[in-house]
Amino acid sequence: MANVLVVAEHLDGALRKVTRSVITFARDAAELTGGDVDVLLLGSDVDAVAEELAQYGVSRVLYANDSAYANYLAENYAPAIAAAAEETDAAIVCAPASTTGKDLLPRVAASLEAGMVSDAISVSDDDGLKFRRPLWAGNVITTVEVVTPVKVVSVRTTDFDAAEPSGDATPVESFDPGVAPSETAEFVSFDQVKSERPELTDAEVVVAGGRGLRSGENFEMIMDLADTLGGAVGASRAAVDSGYAPNDWQIGQTGKVVAPQLYFAVAISGAIQHLAGMKGSQNIVAINTDPDAPIFQVSDYGLVADAFEAVPELTEKLQKLVD
Numbered sequence: 001m002a003n004v005l006v007v008a009e010h011l012d013g014a015l016r017k018v019t020r021s022v023i024t025f026a027r028d029a030a031e032l033t034g035g036d037v038d039v040l041l042l043g044s045d046v047d048a049v050a051e052e053l054a055q056y057g058v059s060r061v062l063y064a065n066d067s068a069y070a071n072y073l074a075e076n077y078a079p080a081i082a083a084a085a086e087e088t089d090a091a092i093v094c095a096p097a098s099t100t101g102k103d104l105l106p107r108v109a110a111s112l113e114a115g116m117v118s119d120a121i122s123v124s125d126d127d128g129l130k131f132r133r134p135l136w137a138g139n140v141i142t143t144v145e146v147v148t149p150v151k152v153v154s155v156r157t158t159d160f161d162a163a164e165p166s167g168d169a170t171p172v173e174s175f176d177p178g179v180a181p182s183e184t185a186e187f188v189s190f191d192q193v194k195s196e197r198p199e200l201t202d203a204e205v206v207v208a209g210g211r212g213l214r215s216g217e218n219f220e221m222i223m224d225l226a227d228t229l230g231g232a233v234g235a236s237r238a239a240v241d242s243g244y245a246p247n248d249w250q251i252g253q254t255g256k257v258v259a260p261q262l263y264f265a266v267a268i269s270g271a272i273q274h275l276a277g278m279k280g281s282q283n284i285v286a287i288n289t290d291p292d293a294p295i296f297q298v299s300d301y302g303l304v305a306d307a308f309e310a311v312p313e314l315t316e317k318l319q320k321l322v323d
């Protein structure tokens with residue numbers, strides 16, 4: 001029993017990029033355990049997702065195609081994952097440390113009587129498998145060992161590159177978890193925020209605004225810059241709490257964790273709780289009127305300027321380049 005099982009995440013019929021990062025984590029782990037990487041897909045009529053998953057060079061893709069899995073419900077998904085862990089002889093069961101993964105994996109761990117690691121950023125073998133994970137808004141990195149035979153791991157996907165297609169397709173196997181749908185919970189509705197912009201945690205470019213923008217209307221210029229670059233829009237918690245931006249834009253310790261190629265922090269001071277959600281970004285551009293703002297300590301490019309002048313000017317110049 002040394003295999004690694006990845007639980008795939010998908011939305012609107014498309015594989016979420018975060019799953020590809022978990023496959024990379026799973027490969028790292030399988031190299032240490034000497035096992036295979038298997039992937040479990042739970043869904044209904046998501047054949048395109050199954051076919052995409054088959055491209056990443058994993059050993060098996062198990063596809064439970066059932067209307068019971070059409071909509072995410074932890075009560076239905078967790079026992080199915082536990083069944084798949086047994087079917088694949090998994091020593092490690094892993095999924096993204098996303099909203100879904102955080103909801104789901106503790107139940108899976110309980111079903112399998114397994115210990116759990118949350119937000120793993122690495123795996124190594126040092127007299128047993130060891131996982132590193134951040135604590136205290138990323139200010140402390142701790143190394144943990146799970147002593148149960150099966151280990152459940154939520155993966156901080158920003159720390160792993162997304163797996164690329166391997167060129168060989170793995171056959172997709174139909175999988176029947178053999179578990180009855182929950183009698184205690186039923187799916188009612190999913191109120192999804194629809195946006196033309198990329199999902200915040202998958203985006204290559206993120207433009208985030210802070211409390212210094214002073215109003216929701218002023219976030220328009222943040223959206224214009226994001227749209228010019230094909231990026232997603234984010235916000236600090238202070239901006240969200242002030243009602244300038246919706247909750248699902250929040251980046252940080254109690255928001256989303258992002259690591260895009262390019263991150264703009266506009267009128268954001270750079271509190272550690274915000275940095276916890278974005279300091280892994282490849283290039284950080286900060287625009288702030290205060291030259292002593294802590295955000296400049298982590299930025300690659302810093303502009304001490306008034307956002308109300310700098311952002312529209314930047315957008316205009318970039319738009320000319322894009323046109």
Ligand SMILES: Cc1cc2nc3c(=O)[nH]c(=O)nc-3n(C[C@H](O)[C@H](O)[C@H](O)COP(=O)(O)OP(=O)(O)OC[C@H]3O[C@@H](n4cnc5c(N)ncnc54)[C@H](O)[C@@H]3O)c2cc1C
Pocket residue numbers: 209210211212213235236237238239250251252253254255256266267268269270271272273274277287288289290293305306307308
């Ligand atoms: C337990 C806990 C969890 C938290 N979780 C999060 C989290 O997930 N995410 C998060 O972001 N925060 C979080 N916070 C809050 C965090 O501590 C900060 O309060 C917050 O990040 C500040 O947001 P801000 O930088 O937008 O606002 P401020 O700190 O008010 O900074 C505004 C910035 O805008 C600049 N500015 C003002 N006007 C302009 C202008 N015209 N042009 C350019 N710059 C201008 C100012 O110089 C200043 O630097 C958390 C706090 C706690 C205690």
